[in-house]
Amino acid sequence: MSLILETLVGFFSVQVLFALLAGVAVGIIGGGLPGISPSMTIALLLPISLYLPTTVAIALLMGAYQGAMFGGSVSAILINTPGTASAAATTLDGYKMALNGQAGKALLMALYASCTGGIIGTIILLAMAKPLSAVTLKFGPPEYFGLMLLSLALIAGISGRSLLKGIISASIGLLFATVGMDPIYGSKRFTFGNINLGDGIQTLSIFIGLFALAEVLSQLSKGKADLYQKPSTLTVNDKLSFAEYWSQKSNMIISGVMGALIGVLPGIGGSTACFVAYAEAQRRSKHPEKFGTGIIDGVAAPEAANNAVCGGALVPMLTLGIPGDVVTAILVGALIAHGIKPGPLLFIDDIGSVYKVYIALLLSVVGLLIIGRLGIPVFSKIVKLRKAVLLPLIFIICVVGTYSSRANLFDTMMMVGFGALGFILNKNGFPIPPMVIAFVIGTQLETSLRQSLLLSGNNPAIFFTRPISCVLIVGAIVFAAFMVRRNRKMGNKEIVVINDAGEEEVV
């Protein structure tokens, strides 16, 4: 007990607290800039952290991790551009809220949900690290396949009005996921001889193209005069009341727990967690048809989930020395450089360092709250710009963002292509989220299917003889059936929408 207090006191020095806040600030900026992923931000801070004392370094990096997971939502909400892949689901309701003049409310909800999720993730880490790591190890290829199938089943829920079109979108997304190298044989698929496609289509190109650029294109339809209008300054209920925050408590807790558990599994991270949490919140909700029109539930769920991933991803990293994603892989390097060796012996030999990580994670939530509150009024000013000016500026950021991850203009060209595709899909009523989530889980889905068959000698029984995978697959089928039924019920309610031409239309 005294060790915990000692470590805690060690955190209350100017240097450590400053590093924490600076880390959060840099994380938010990195997360908010499309194309700068959380892993790039942390990779950037890594060389600096090597020369700092251990506690300061840990504070810096944890702050940046949490900050980046929140930062992605800033651009997701304001300009429909997910700043990080884990904020993609936040665009669905967050951007709509911004369009409705409620950008401030959306940002505040995102912030508070992120902090809540961060706390939940930390609690799960603290309380259940050891048992969770044992469960993690039980997840082999068949179990991963079951989990991916379950995530795919949730697509039925985010398909909007037409399940058929949702399935079409999803299958196209799966097809895009196959571009690149076959995971088992290494043979090239759909690369057209182009070396840049050797690793497949870059996630960022798809995300930014389908969300941001498609939106820019659809705004272009409004015409020059309309775009040059100064946006109306009516502040429509832009603050977030405590009652509203509290109304989301069960949503945030459940989403946070889901996010943390998803983060625990190596190889799956924020981008899957945010969609799963969103779809699950929609499924649970008493008014699922409102999701996608701009409600705080749709922002709270993914944001709580993606920050909870931080805590979850640290579970296998600390207990087994196995990083769960690219960010934790870099964190492992940083810890080793400070003489902390993550692994099974860490809890026995060096529990003090474990406490440092836990406390840093908790305090980073506080840091996020402080910096976020300072920053939000500044960020929301962005929506005050005329669209005619804002949209081209957004496009430049999209270009830079998609170029940044691989220093490769090919990825930017791909983004343009996907922007056009997204625009066409929107015009014809095909939903985009199923395509995106299918793309994200597609590779893992196919890989685990084929790995499982390799292990079992092509015997499909392997999925059903193992308890966890059997439960997951059956659960996926049940879920899918449930979602189809829900979708049918939803389909009977008519919704009146203002379409592009400004007329009312029954959808």
Add this chain to the structure above:
Amino acid sequence: MKKVYSDLRSGILLFVISLLMYFVLIPAQISVKAGKNLAADFFPKLTVIVFGLCGLLLAVTSAYDLYRRREQAAKERAQGLWKTNYKAFLPHAIFLVSAIVYLMLMQYLGFVLSSIPFLIFLLWHFGSPSWGKNLVIAAVYVPIVYLIFSYGFRIRFPMGPLGF
């Protein structure tokens, strides 16, 4: 009803694409090695079959819907309500083409030199009428973005003749 008609078109298009993919593109792009596991083209073929069949289903249900309400359909069609106004998409086409040109030029001119003129053009294209104001916006914004990403996040941009 226009929506139903557009669904019909989408459905047919998807079905045709799925056939093309299954019989032409997949064999061309994927070399199938004999092996213990599922073939490399198993998954792609599966997804193509799914969207092909769904596209067919979409086309069929739309066609049926059009047939059921054929009187209203014929009326709307005669009124020309189903015409796709392709000219309305001219600004989009210009935007996309100019974007491709911009990206190709970036390799020779470098980020800053290619982005400033492109941004000026884009601002005008999106409705900001004053060239002077656009110039100021572009000349301030592009260097700031460049500095933040290149010095702040150490991204190496394509180099132009002036070294940036």
Add this chain to the structure above:
Amino acid sequence: MKRSVFTRATALVFALVLALAGCASGGAPASSPAADVPQSQEAAPAQSQEASALPATDFPTKPVEIVVGFSAGGGTHLAAELLTPEAPNFLGQPIQITCKPGAGGAVGATAVATSKADGYTLLYATMSLPISLYMDSVDFSADDFVGVALASDVAPALAVRADAPFDTAEELVEYTKAHPGEFSWGHPGVGSTLHVLGANMLFAMDIVNDVTEIPFAGTSESISAVLGGHIGGAVCFPASLTEQVKAGELKIIGVSSPERIADLPDAPTFIEQGYNATLTSTRGIFAPADTPPEVLAVLDQAFEKIITSEDYARRGETLGEPPVYANAADFDKMYREQCEMIEKLLKEIGLID
């Protein structure tokens, strides 16, 4: 109302500026500014006689870029970053690392192969460079590069669960012959260095056809699968294994190396068990083939000083990098030999036909 926004904006900008200042200077914290280093250091007589026979050059006059063909933050990137802090001292200019990941290092390699051969664009590559020449269809050939310096040399190991029914390579061979097809092993991807080196180990033990090979997305996933009992073994670099071995969760069947390695002193090598698998994974710096010899000489000397410096060794140790170095001539020879050997090896193992 306006004033509070202004204050917040200022605070945010202040934090931003501080953060950026921190990031910008973070690249070279312990080194002296480039201007201090006199140019004459480069033109001074070097150990090799060739330097005095070459035309004088004032290379480098601007920062040198090293391209890494793997993702930022990964093992190869971190190893490349070991070169940067000492660069202004020994090279006279800072080194900037650019990560161009893709196709197992091939995207980065192509970028350097097609760049101007003036010494300002170099490649930091692993053994995946010769591997990709033969396993992949790439736009460059072995002769497009010339070796400049060997920076790292890591030996892979085959690890299995501590409770597996075999302790040595021989016992593993017996087991797989008795139960063909049961033992499965994981590696981080088709065509990766660990895949090829792992296949080489199995080939040396002559059990390639009796085991099942399972590709994973990365080393962590394969280690996780071994610990969970889903696969029998995994081929990894020691840095990923030491903690698990110390904790008694994993045991090493063999290390592919000519001698035992410092990180795993109790782990037997394959060669000492009678199986000829001694290949290790090298990492080094390459330059485009047409780079002028005087420029190469400058790079050669500079990297020698950087890589053999105490500072480099110290920082490398924390990453699990053993201290190795070979100069341009030796490394280039090593590289050519590797290319030949890899081609033969891949054909023998059956990875290419």
